[in-house]
Amino acid sequence: MKKLRIVFTLLLAMILLASCSSGAKDSASSGDGSADGKTYKFKLTHITPPSHMWHKAAEKFKEELSKRSDGRIELEIYPSSQLGSEADMMQQIEAGSVDFGFITAAYTSSRSPSFAAWFAPYAFEDLEAAHKARQSEPAKKILATLDEQGITGLDYLFAGQRVMLFKDKHVKKPEDMKGLKLRVTPSPPMQDFYKSTGASTEGLPLPEVYSAVQTGVIDGMDMDLDAAITNKYFEVAKYGAVTNHMVWPAVAMVNKKTFEGMSEEDQKIVRESLAAAADYAVETRSGQEEEFRKELADNGMEIYDMDPKLFKPYIEEFDKKYGPTDPLIQEFIDSVRK
Secondary structure, rough: OHHHHHHHHHHHHHHHHHHHHHHHHHEEEEEEEEOOOOEEEEEOOOOOOOOOOHHHHHHHHHHHHHHOOOOEEEEEEEOOOOOOHHHHHHHHHHOOOOOEEEEHHEEEEEEEHHHHHHHOOOOOOOHHHHHHHHHOOHHHHHHHHHHHHOOEEEEEOOOOOOEEEEOOOOOHHHHHHHHOOEEEEOOHHHHHHHOOOOOOOOOHHHHHHHHHHHOOOOOEEEHHHHHHHHHHHHHHOOEEOOOOOOOOOOEEEEEEHHOOOOOOOHHHHHHHHHHHHHHHHHHHHOOOOOHHHHHHOOOEOOOOOOOHHHHHHHHHHHHHHHHHHHHHHHHHHHHHHH
16 A cells, blocks of 8 residues: 555656646747747837827837737837937937937937938938838948947838928028028038038027027028928928928937847847838828928918929039948948939
């Protein structure tokens, strides 16, 4: 009887051990393809208000991350510069206190000059062409320049193209800008483009632009149609030249250590989620062009077009100045001008 109890006990132990082993294996392999089934709660920061396309793209990114990871990857979004200026944001991403950012290529070019390539004037016929170019080898090489800063460049997202708004002067050709004082994002390639026409530039913070136009401190601005509406610039600027002379990319980036600490499967989820957000942004924004033009016109702004051919000398001047400064800029310009 004693031997029987010992045999029974051993059999029971073996069954329990097998059961535990099977449960551990199932647990380790769970998590939508992730080897470790980790959960994440990330932070993302950007400068635009919730009504802007970049914030809507951030929300799409959040939605895709959750869906593709079966809820394991969560994202908190901090819009409207809640975490500081773009300089602050990049420092936080570099330090790892913030995980992701949608940072303007204009600011990013101050940290990594190759991003100036995106501001080659009239490089793209439309947003779809720019969206396609983001997958080119030169564009990917430019993203990779962030590696040395402890940041991984993941992708590009686009809002509108750049237009020109003027307080009270009907500018019909580039030469009409001579002597005007214009608000231009403090990015050297953007400012140099305007200075080549004879205009002077001011790098005012966005919250100060409305009152600066209203009081005559500046005569106009470089802007996109999204922001012209969300910031109600139609109340202070009479003329809107829809030049579409430059695209306006945000650089989607992540702390390098954080990203490299994820499994390959989860890295793939991040990249695919961003690609879905980028597709959503450009498809949505492209379809809003006429709607935005009409809304501005309905609010009293005179909306008109300027022939890109008028800017040919300024395009050539930009390319000759910036191409030789960086092999990646030259490679990018050559790829989009052909």
